Amino acid sequence: MKKLINDPQRVVPESLRGFGLAHPEHVVVHEDPLFVSRAGGAVKGKVGLVSGGGSGHEPLHAGYVGAGMLDAAVPGAMFTSPTPEPILEATKAADGGAGVLHIVKNYTGDVLNFETAAELAEAEDITVKAVVVNDDVAVEDSLYTAGRRGVAGTVLVEKIAGAAAERGDDLDAVVAVAEKVIKNVRSMGVALTACTVPHAGKPSFDLADDEIEIGIGIHGEPGRHKIAMAGADEITERLLEPVLEDLKIGSGEKVLLFVNGMGGTPLSELYLVYNHAHDVLAGKGLEVTRSLVGNYITSLEMQGASITVLRLDEELTQLWDAPVNTPALRRGV
Amino acid sequence: MKKLINDPQRVVPESLRGFGLAHPEHVVVHEDPLFVSRAGGAVKGKVGLVSGGGSGHEPLHAGYVGAGMLDAAVPGAMFTSPTPEPILEATKAADGGAGVLHIVKNYTGDVLNFETAAELAEAEDITVKAVVVNDDVAVEDSLYTAGRRGVAGTVLVEKIAGAAAERGDDLDAVVAVAEKVIKNVRSMGVALTACTVPHAGKPSFDLADDEIEIGIGIHGEPGRHKIAMAGADEITERLLEPVLEDLKIGSGEKVLLFVNGMGGTPLSELYLVYNHAHDVLAGKGLEVTRSLVGNYITSLEMQGASITVLRLDEELTQLWDAPVNTPALRRGV
Numbered sequence: 001m002k003k004l005i006n007d008p009q010r011v012v013p014e015s016l017r018g019f020g021l022a023h024p025e026h027v028v029v030h031e032d033p034l035f036v037s038r039a040g041g042a043v044k045g046k047v048g049l050v051s052g053g054g055s056g057h058e059p060l061h062a063g064y065v066g067a068g069m070l071d072a073a074v075p076g077a078m079f080t081s082p083t084p085e086p087i088l089e090a091t092k093a094a095d096g097g098a099g100v101l102h103i104v105k106n107y108t109g110d111v112l113n114f115e116t117a118a119e120l121a122e123a124e125d126i127t128v129k130a131v132v133v134n135d136d137v138a139v140e141d142s143l144y145t146a147g148r149r150g151v152a153g154t155v156l157v158e159k160i161a162g163a164a165a166e167r168g169d170d171l172d173a174v175v176a177v178a179e180k181v182i183k184n185v186r187s188m189g190v191a192l193t194a195c196t197v198p199h200a201g202k203p204s205f206d207l208a209d210d211e212i213e214i215g216i217g218i219h220g221e222p223g224r225h226k227i228a229m230a231g232a233d234e235i236t237e238r239l240l241e242p243v244l245e246d247l248k249i250g251s252g253e254k255v256l257l258f259v260n261g262m263g264g265t266p267l268s269e270l271y272l273v274y275n276h277a278h279d280v281l282a283g284k285g286l287e288v289t290r291s292l293v294g295n296y297i298t299s300l301e302m303q304g305a306s307i308t309v310l311r312l313d314e315e316l317t318q319l320w321d322a323p324v325n326t327p328a329l330r331r332g333v
Numbered sequence: 334m335k336k337l338i339n340d341p342q343r344v345v346p347e348s349l350r351g352f353g354l355a356h357p358e359h360v361v362v363h364e365d366p367l368f369v370s371r372a373g374g375a376v377k378g379k380v381g382l383v384s385g386g387g388s389g390h391e392p393l394h395a396g397y398v399g400a401g402m403l404d405a406a407v408p409g410a411m412f413t414s415p416t417p418e419p420i421l422e423a424t425k426a427a428d429g430g431a432g433v434l435h436i437v438k439n440y441t442g443d444v445l446n447f448e449t450a451a452e453l454a455e456a457e458d459i460t461v462k463a464v465v466v467n468d469d470v471a472v473e474d475s476l477y478t479a480g481r482r483g484v485a486g487t488v489l490v491e492k493i494a495g496a497a498a499e500r501g502d503d504l505d506a507v508v509a510v511a512e513k514v515i516k517n518v519r520s521m522g523v524a525l526t527a528c529t530v531p532h533a534g535k536p537s538f539d540l541a542d543d544e545i546e547i548g549i550g551i552h553g554e555p556g557r558h559k560i561a562m563a564g565a566d567e568i569t570e571r572l573l574e575p576v577l578e579d580l581k582i583g584s585g586e587k588v589l590l591f592v593n594g595m596g597g598t599p600l601s602e603l604y605l606v607y608n609h610a611h612d613v614l615a616g617k618g619l620e621v622t623r624s625l626v627g628n629y630i631t632s633l634e635m636q637g638a639s640i641t642v643l644r645l646d647e648e649l650t651q652l653w654d655a656p657v658n659t660p661a662l663r664r665g666v
Contacts, residue, residue: 002525004602006564015601018608022624058600192335231339264597267391268348269337275351291355300599
């Protein structure tokens with residue numbers, strides 16, 4: 001295992017300390033319990049947004065703390081849910097008096113721990129609601145979930161719900177916007193190589209030199225099937241077809257097309273995938289009006305990509321376009 | 334070789350086509366000859382900025398085309414200098430009547446082809462000046478250079494000179510700003526793994542499972558020495574010390590600290606390197622007032638990182654902070 005680390009057990013806190021030093025204008029990193037909140041604290045009267053989950057998916061979630069997106073993020077250990085305590089502290093830090101929304105990826109540990117934290121926060125008179133993101137069409141149940149996994153669609157939920165909170169929507173309205181995104185977003189990914197969790201010291205799963213895994217999870221959980229290495233256009237189609245089928249999307253609709261890198265794939269390959277995905281969508285009469293390409297939710301150094309399609313209407317488009325000012329996503333500010 | 338590509342010979346044009354489709358508000362991709370220019374064309378009365386070089390370092394350079402940075406970029410084949418013809422066309426596209434600056438990384442092929450293109454442009458009555466970036470302190474001469482290589486400092490030259498052009502500086506003044514950055518920026522990198530150029534089909538160089546290369550070039554050119562795999566703090570010190578020594582920088586000075594990923598390294602590891610680099614600088618009495626962390630100049634899927642330090646004064650800080658609106662770097666707009 002070759003990694004730029006010191007102690008496998010200290011990767012998350014040492015990395016987050018550096019993150020805090022690099023972005024003092026955006027975030028404050030709290031060390032015990034470990035969570036990240038906005039520099040300047042909660043915004044009075046604004047609905048607070050909190051997300052979190054296992055580390056190893058950077059820039060998700062801490063990279064999205066800032067104006068127009070999250071108020072706090074809770075990084076767990078690598079690929080491991082954060083416990084209720086830091087989620088509670090993050091919820092308190094995010095509370096501006098208008099309630100707090102928990103944005104939770106659908107993994108059993110995350111769901112349970114966020115629920116517990118929400119109960120603890122309610123006991124301290126903070127109103128908490130939660131949405132669960134489950135955009136991955138690859139498998140119905142999986143290693144760590146009942147139901148579908150939450151993957152790259154989470155970034156879009158955080159951005160768009162964040163914009164709704166920033167414009168002054170109340171908690172129910174922000175929940176409604178988040179649910180609207182969840183209802184209209186689908187994703188599927190592929191792994192070319194496995195990744196290695198530092199404290200495990202060996203690859204999370206096996207892939208032969210000539211095979212890839214279609215429908216991979218962001219922790220290397222099994223997908224739909226392993227296939228022989230194929231060309232990018234064929235892989236793109238294999239990811240996009242189930243996404244479109246599940247979205248039941250038709251000619252004339254507008255979409256956001258998001259090609260996400262798993263961490264170890266060159267940006268040039270992501271754009272190459274985007275190129276063909278755009279053509280496939282155009283061929284079906286869909287109009288790609290917004291796009292996102294890059295490493296936004298990763299699996300350490302895994303090589304691979306995911307494709308996400310979000311059906312857009314006017315409201316979602318406006319909220320997507322709204323200013324955002326975070327370490328990992330900045331626009332219009 | 335596992336890559337998200339179709340034909341190894343078509344990676345660059347297919348990827349750039351996708352890049353153009355994803356960023357129509359920022360860029361226009363010209364296919365023959367291949368170059369990228371700002372959407373909306375040259376800005377009348379503004380000095381035009383053009384950079385370019387071999388592909389495989391994305392988002393460099395095309396990702397930096399847009400307001401506040403480059404006016405055009407010329408991607409060559411993978412790790413191969415672009416020929417004079419597309420450089421000439423990019424220069425013409427960037428010319429707003431106030432002259433054009435070529436920002437060239439110090440590689441023999443790049444320097445020669447940009448020189449030839451400049452002569453051709455002068456014959457068409459476009460005034461061209463060039464600066465050569467040579468920030469890599471690892472080796473004096475190398476596989477592809479006489480003198481030092483140009484690496485991550487190039488991103489800072491493009492950003493800061495771009496801001497000078499945007500505020501209305503004339504060509505000589507933009508050259509002076511670019512030279513000031515070049516004089517005050519130094520870098521050094523490390524490779525944990527080699528990368529594979531698609532049309533070569535095998536890794537560019539060999540590294541054993543337990544060794545890393547200190548002072549690696551962005552094309553996998555030999556660095557200073559191979560050493561046994563070490564902890565991140567030790568590697569950070571080995572990169573930072575020659576950088577600081579060469580900069581002759583002393584206590585009380587302000588710097589921008591830039592930790593760049595080579596393409597295949599998780600963001601968490603880059604922040605972990607940043608964490609210790611920040612401490613080392615603080616320990617020497619230097620003040621880190623600006624920072625940049627991420628994959629800004631890469632070597633395909635190479636695992637590794639580079640550390641860049643730029644000595645800041647008030648002018649460079651202001652120009653660094655100026656708005657920029659490109660696909661890969663966005664701030665203040």
